[in-house]
Amino acid sequence: MVSERNSEKEEKAFKIKWIYESLGLSKQAYYQRIARDKEKEKRNNTVIDLVLEIRERMPGTGTKKLLDHLKEKFIVNNIKMGRDALFDLLRSRGLFIKRTKRFHITTDSKHFYYKSPNLLYNLAVTHAEQVFCCRYNLYKNRFRTRLFSFGYRCIF
Numbered sequence: 001m002v003s004e005r006n007s008e009k010e011e012k013a014f015k016i017k018w019i020y021e022s023l024g025l026s027k028q029a030y031y032q033r034i035a036r037d038k039e040k041e042k043r044n045n046t047v048i049d050l051v052l053e054i055r056e057r058m059p060g061t062g063t064k065k066l067l068d069h070l071k072e073k074f075i076v077n078n079i080k081m082g083r084d085a086l087f088d089l090l091r092s093r094g095l096f097i098k099r100t101k102r103f104h105i106t107t108d109s110k111h112f113y114y115k116s117p118n119l120l121y122n123l124a125v126t127h128a129e130q131v132f133c134c135r136y137n138l139y140k141n142r143f144r145t146r147l148f149s150f151g152y153r154c155i156f
């Protein structure tokens with residue numbers, strides 16, 4: 001009795017042999033690379049779980065301090081990862097701490113001082129120096145916040 005091939009079997013887009021030969025690899029090297037990538041992904045997921053565990057307790061912990069906390073856990077889990085590799089991993093997963101804005105706000109429209117109504121709303125300006133403007137600014141230093149008033153001419 002002669003067996004027939006199953007003609008309904010789906011064909012793959014590329015044969016594995018073509019892939020590793022076109023990359024200039026041996027069959028063994030191709031499969032070793034796949035195994036290494038799986039191990040690396042498993043290791044990275046373990047590290048991310050450890051990082052998230054620490055960040056639950058200490059949310060603002062940066063990467064350098066995380067590495068100090070993780071050294072003991074790396075030894076227990078037999079993980080070899082340095083500072084640069086941890087930076088790259090956290091960057092790729094979007095787990096860096098977001099920086100806060102480091103600039104001063106110099107104009108505060110929600111201040112508690114008296115706010116004058118807009119008298120220029122329906123005013124038709126016909127000549128120069130008909131309208132004068134004033135601007136308030138808040139300046140902060142280490143000790144206190146000061147409110148300064150700057151008078152200047154508005155030229156229309």
